[in-house]
Amino acid sequence: MLPNNKNLSRYHSYLLKLPIFQGLNEGQLKALFGTMQVKQHYKGEMVTFNAAKHSKLYINFDGLFKLTKINECGDEIVLRIVDKKSIVSPMHFSKFYNITADFIRNTTLFYFPEEAIKKMMKDNHQFSLNIIQYLSENAQALMLSVEVLQLKAAKEKVGWYLVHAKINNSFKLPYPKSLIAAYLGMKPESFSRALNALKKDGITLENKKILLDNGDELCGYCDPVTGADCPSFKTDRCLHD
Amino acid sequence: MLPNNKNLSRYHSYLLKLPIFQGLNEGQLKALFGTMQVKQHYKGEMVTFNAAKHSKLYINFDGLFKLTKINECGDEIVLRIVDKKSIVSPMHFSKFYNITADFIRNTTLFYFPEEAIKKMMKDNHQFSLNIIQYLSENAQALMLSVEVLQLKAAKEKVGWYLVHAKINNSFKLPYPKSLIAAYLGMKPESFSRALNALKKDGITLENKKILLDNGDELCGYCDPVTGADCPSFKTDRCLHD
DNA sequence: CTCTTGACTTGACCTAGATCAAAACTTGTA
């Protein structure tokens, strides 16, 4: 489980590119990187993160998992899909909060102990700012989720997700449909039916690739936060003011 | 609108008690408090907070408002009920995110400009930690909201809210029912019907006061994060492990 | 103490999306 020297230098150059380490140089990060641990998780594995046992900061080096909550009936809501390079920080959760990490692919996690992160924040103001940035984005993504989950009908939810995929993953659905459905708080059947409804408006999905008859069919489903990453954001081709 | 000197000293002692200023002394906070502005809002008023115009940190000194999102159909979801002493920090939102503040009572807001907050964070590590604490709690409350909104049936939602009120407001519903209904993502009618269902289990609401036949009827609706503030948390009278 | 206004409740009905079951694809593996 311990990384060897060759891996270590590869890992470090990977870490240096992450937003959370921006504005810091390798020298400043050396001590922190020395505390890094690596853990392998396998497809199908489930881990319940709780602040007591997992008071750390995790980085998904490679793989895919979802953070979910399940109720007594077995209904599941996906709070976050954790992709490569994403961060999960149970160290920032309340002591009594816990959430299940459900590994969809084999996943390699890097993690740093809480104390090392705290020390780095204390010694380096820029790192504190990066943590604040990460937490803010997290909170904002959650606000957007609540909005999507509560205020959009099935078709709008799927449309919204497709804009997301269009802008951030160049017209490609990055995950299985059933995962996206769970993230949107709907059943795979409803997801499928929503796709049928969108097809009638010129939005087709051909094995995970989004095809548009005209090009602007998805714009009506876009929100400004997602849209900010679109090449035509706030141009005449864009619906945002 | 500018606070006079007498008010100022009253305001400052109020501020010193807030969690966000803990671990700091009045001397350290002097410069920050000097940048404070006061703004009055009136019942029924609506303000759209966006990061561009409201890149500040607000404190609700006195009053009540809700942060809501509304869709084209006029459906509303309450993302947060902002009570006295609560903080809202559009300065941490994305530049393109915006949310409506809908004032339920006349409200006096204090606010600090982004630059002053940033300077305070830079000069004072404890203040950065307090901001991180605030953002973490915010994110966690949102995760809990998603869970409640998506995984609970109407009766469980109301039961959950009542435990909340029981523990944090000593058996008293702090807000109008229709506001709580909107926060729980349901209509006032459904809220009312859910209360009827709970009444059959010995949980009665008599003008905003929660009455329990036995005393433990609500425990089944409690979650560990909320429960942590309960006097009998994790005792034999508590359902949490 | 009336009246008005807004908050809450009740009942009758409707609908979006869930559920269940079966069929049709996909994908990886032998």
Added chain:
DNA sequence: TACAAGTTTTGATCTAGGTCAAGTCAAGAG
């Protein structure tokens, strides 16, 4: 090149909670 396992789709049916409309209740104003 076919088999098994998983994923997605389709169709038929059901249901929790929404909608609408008509009360009832409560509180502040005159």
